[in-house]
Amino acid sequence: EAQVTQNPRYLITVTGKKLTVTCSQNMNHEYMSWYRQDPGLGLRQIYYSMNVEVTDKGDVPEGYKVSRKEKRNFPLILESPSPNQTSLYFCASRGDSSYEQYFGPGTRLTVT
Amino acid sequence: AQRVTQPEKLLSVFKGAPVELKCNYSYSGSPELFWYVQYSRQRLQLLLRHISRESIKGFTADLNKGETSFHLKKPFAQEEDSAMYYCALLNSGYSTLTFGKGTMLLVSP
Numbered sequence: 001e002a003q004v005t006q007n008p009r010y011l012i013t014v015t016g017k018k019l020t021v022t023c024s025q026n027m028n029h030e031y032m033s034w035y036r037q038d039p040g041l042g043l044r045q046i047y048y049s050m051n052v053e054v055t056d057k058g059d060v061p062e063g064y065k066v067s068r069k070e071k072r073n074f075p076l077i078l079e080s081p082s083p084n085q086t087s088l089y090f091c092a093s094r095g096d097s098s099y100e101q102y103f104g105p106g107t108r109l110t111v112t
Numbered sequence: 113a114q115r116v117t118q119p120e121k122l123l124s125v126f127k128g129a130p131v132e133l134k135c136n137y138s139y140s141g142s143p144e145l146f147w148y149v150q151y152s153r154q155r156l157q158l159l160l161r162h163i164s165r166e167s168i169k170g171f172t173a174d175l176n177k178g179e180t181s182f183h184l185k186k187p188f189a190q191e192e193d194s195a196m197y198y199c200a201l202l203n204s205g206y207s208t209l210t211f212g213k214g215t216m217l218l219v220s221p
Contacts, residue, residue, distance in 0.1 A: 031207065040121070042198060042213035043156075050207055058208065090156065092209075099144060099163070099202060101209060103156040 002027045004104040006091050012110045013081055021076045021107050023091030031094040032074040033058070033101070034066065036087040043090065049074055081111040114139045116201050118212035125189050126220050133184040133215045135173075135199030144202040145182040147173055148211075151195045159197070160184070169193070189219045 004025045013019055025032065033048040035058075045058030049068040063085055065077040074093075078085060091104040115138040125131055137143055147159040160168055162175040162182060173184045182199060199212040 033209070035211075040213060042118075043211040045208060045210070048207055056207070059210075092156075099146070099161055100158045101156075105155050 002102070004091055004093055004102050006089075006104040006107050008107060009105060010108050012112065014112055015082055016080050019078050019081060019109075021078075021089060021091075021109070023074045023076065023104060024072050025074075025091075025093040025102070026072065027093060027095065027102065028071065029093035029102075030071070030096045031101075032068065033092045033094075034064070034074070034076045035090045035092065036060065037090060037106075038087050046076070046089075081109075083111050085109065086111050114201050114203055114208075114210050116199050116210050116212035118197075118199055118215050120215045121213070122216045122218065124218045124220065127191055128188050131184075131186045131189045131193070131217065131219075133197050133199075133217065135182045135184065135212060137180050137182065137199075137201050139180075139201055139203075141204045143175070143177075143182075145173075145175060146200045146202065146209075147171070147182075147184050148198045148200055149195050150198070150214075156198065189217075191219045191221060193217060194219045 007022045034046040035043040044060045047066040049055045089107045092101040094101045117136045145162045148156045149159045150156045171186045198214045201210045
């Protein structure tokens with residue numbers, strides 16, 4: 001089954017404790033993105049990647065890092081999480097010849 | 113800079129009533145526009161894209177370049193249409209999808 005998976009689905013952590021949210025897709029897609037979803041703000045793009053080793057900042061990249069060492073994986077790294085990064089995070093992927101983005105199930109992060 | 117505006121946070125209608133979810137955009141090039149839907153506790157999924165001019169689940173959306181709008185319409189709302197709807201614009205490099213803030217549609221029996 002074609003899908004985008006994220007782990008963990010729920011995470012509660014404390015300020016300053018480094019964490020990684022993994023994202024994996026099995027569709028051989030070139031494009032992958034991370035979004036955060038906040039009430040009243042909709043979805044905002046954090047980072048995106050157009051292919052292996054090619055990443056770029058989205059609209060709200062501060063406090064986040066990404067890497068794309070393999071085509072299928074696009075982890076989101078929070079080196080020193082802060083409470084304002086409490087949010088619902090979505091990973092998405094898209095093939096080069098398609099406009100449709102496939103979204104993961106979301107990761108709900110709470111930073112206390 | 114590209115921007116997508118959805119002026120209504122919440123739209124509440126009765127079953128069988130017509131629905132129009134508004135979307136306006138700001139973009140200097142030729143826009144690629146989409147509607148995504150998020151049902152309760154589910155992931156976002158593509159509902160419509162303007163290129164295909166399809167009707168999905170009874171919804172249609174027409175791109176009006178003069179008014180820079182891409183409103184989503186359905187003639188008769190169903191309870192299962194209750195969800196969050198996002199209008200989105202794909203940039204010319206096909207790398208960035210800019211979302212509006214979303215409109216929650218509630219369809220009451």
